[in-house]
Amino acid sequence: MEYVYPEAHPQKQFVAVFNINRCIGCQTCTGACKATWTFSKGQEYMWWNNVETKPYGGYPKYWDVKILQMLDEAHQTVGKEAKWNPSGTGEQSPYGVYEGMTITEAATELNTGQQALGYLPEDHEWSAPNFYEDTSTKYKGGRLGISEEGATLPVHQTWFFYLQRICNHCTYPACAAACPRKAIYKRQEDGIVLIDQSRCRGYRKCVEQCPYKKSMYRGTTHTSEKCVACYPRVEGKDPLSDGVPMETRCMAVCPGKIRLNGLVDIAEDGTWVEDPQNPLYYLIRVEKVALPLYPQFGTEPNIYYIPPRWVPRPYLRQMFGPGVDEAIERYSAPSRTLLALLQLFRATQKMVFRFEIEEGPLVREVERNGQVWQMYNDTVIGFDSKGNEVARLSVVEQMHERPPERLNSI
Ligand code: SF4
Ligand code: SF4
Ligand code: SF4
Numbered sequence: 001m002e003y004v005y006p007e008a009h010p011q012k013q014f015v016a017v018f019n020i021n022r023c024i025g026c027q028t029c030t031g032a033c034k035a036t037w038t039f040s041k042g043q044e045y046m047w048w049n050n051v052e053t054k055p056y057g058g059y060p061k062y063w064d065v066k067i068l069q070m071l072d073e074a075h076q077t078v079g080k081e082a083k084w085n086p087s088g089t090g091e092q093s094p095y096g097v098y099e100g101m102t103i104t105e106a107a108t109e110l111n112t113g114q115q116a117l118g119y120l121p122e123d124h125e126w127s128a129p130n131f132y133e134d135t136s137t138k139y140k141g142g143r144l145g146i147s148e149e150g151a152t153l154p155v156h157q158t159w160f161f162y163l164q165r166i167c168n169h170c171t172y173p174a175c176a177a178a179c180p181r182k183a184i185y186k187r188q189e190d191g192i193v194l195i196d197q198s199r200c201r202g203y204r205k206c207v208e209q210c211p212y213k214k215s216m217y218r219g220t221t222h223t224s225e226k227c228v229a230c231y232p233r234v235e236g237k238d239p240l241s242d243g244v245p246m247e248t249r250c251m252a253v254c255p256g257k258i259r260l261n262g263l264v265d266i267a268e269d270g271t272w273v274e275d276p277q278n279p280l281y282y283l284i285r286v287e288k289v290a291l292p293l294y295p296q297f298g299t300e301p302n303i304y305y306i307p308p309r310w311v312p313r314p315y316l317r318q319m320f321g322p323g324v325d326e327a328i329e330r331y332s333a334p335s336r337t338l339l340a341l342l343q344l345f346r347a348t349q350k351m352v353f354r355f356e357i358e359e360g361p362l363v364r365e366v367e368r369n370g371q372v373w374q375m376y377n378d379t380v381i382g383f384d385s386k387g388n389e390v391a392r393l394s395v396v397e398q399m400h401e402r403p404p405e406r407l408n409s410i
Pocket of ligand 2: 032033034036037048049166167226227228229230248249250251
């Protein structure tokens with residue numbers, strides 16, 4: 001792995017898991033970020049959080065198609081193959097080892113004179129964040145293009161899904177590498193990547209070389225801006241927080257309950273400190289149900305996704321790497337701990353640093369792929385950074401029956 005600056009790692013890292021399967025595309029997250037951070041003059045086209053419909057949507061338009069194409073052409077030019085070696089799988093490389101070129105390595109090989117492969121989107125590419133919203137792939141069979149069979153797993157015949165995107169607060173941020181002013185830095189206390197507005201001169205090198213296109217130029221200030229990970233909340237300075245770290249605005253408002261956000265401990269050598277009681281660590285490193293977006297770019301993004309179950313696997317493997325099949329398998333028939341932990345999404349605005357599970361009775365038993373799968377009504381309990389209980393939920397949702405005298409008369 002090639003990077004312009006010497007190794008230096010934060011003590012903790014801002015991490016989130018987005019469960020694509022649950023997203024309803026309501027854009028509440030997008031609105032919450034806009035209302036909090038980007039409501040001023042010059043920020044009209046800025047959506048630090050956006051939710052785009054895949055496979056066609058993208059903000060800016062076709063951002064991933066373009067960078068994937070550049071990376072592919074780079075491999076063809078130097079005669080290399082962008083492939084994964086699954087035999088290198090281990091604790092710190094849960095999905096195997098990528099043996100192709102990252103965007104920084106490709107820039108070096110091609111002698112571009114830049115830190116990373118990239119391009120500067122034109123103004124019109126930023127103009128329609130909901131471009132192709134809710135547009136599915138074409139369905140060829142059936143009368144009038146309507147399926148008579150309905151949709152079945154494992155892969156739907158026509159499909160789309162929502163991809164929720166914020167800055168990945170990357171371990172090796174291409175934006176920071178690209179900045180000639182050294183205006184972009186990664187915070188020691190939580191790994192959040194910020195742009196120092198007093199140093200930025202608006203050269204837009206970060207806009208050009210962030211492969212996720214999450215740094216954006218503001219014409220009124222002539223500087224670039226990006227998602228700040230709602231750092232006052234992460235620092236516990238929000239009035240609601242009681243001095244403990246809180247999840248960000250876009251996470252906390254999500255009605256689909258798809259987002260879980262927290263901090264993981266980082267060792268001096270940059271590896272994740274083993275902590276299976278941390279919910280993020282458990283989902284990403286123990287169960288491996290959540291995967292990084294386009295890991296082949298090489299920036300080591302810290303937003304992880306539970307892939308959608310109904311989408312063709314080759315598309316998902318290109319987007320989330322070789323861990324897709326295993327992640328979907330584990331999510332589809334979750335272990336007892338995973339099923340309980342999935343209830344913790346959006347149960348509290350406070351970051352959960354530790355979870356425990358109280359075992360409950362067996363409530364369901366079904367056969368799946370020739371194997372028995374059992375569901376228990378366990379209870380998951382979440383604790384904040386001070387060890388206080390902040391969430392308690394059971395797998396089976398509590399039901400309340402209204403007494404006859406209070407029946408809704410509408
Ligand atoms: S996603 Fe882009 S803007 Fe965010 S840290 Fe990574 S390279 Fe920088
Ligand atoms: S973390 Fe905060 S700043 Fe970043 S996209 Fe979400 S709401 Fe916006
Ligand atoms: S608020 Fe949640 S459910 Fe709604 S679009 Fe955003 S991530 Fe999806």
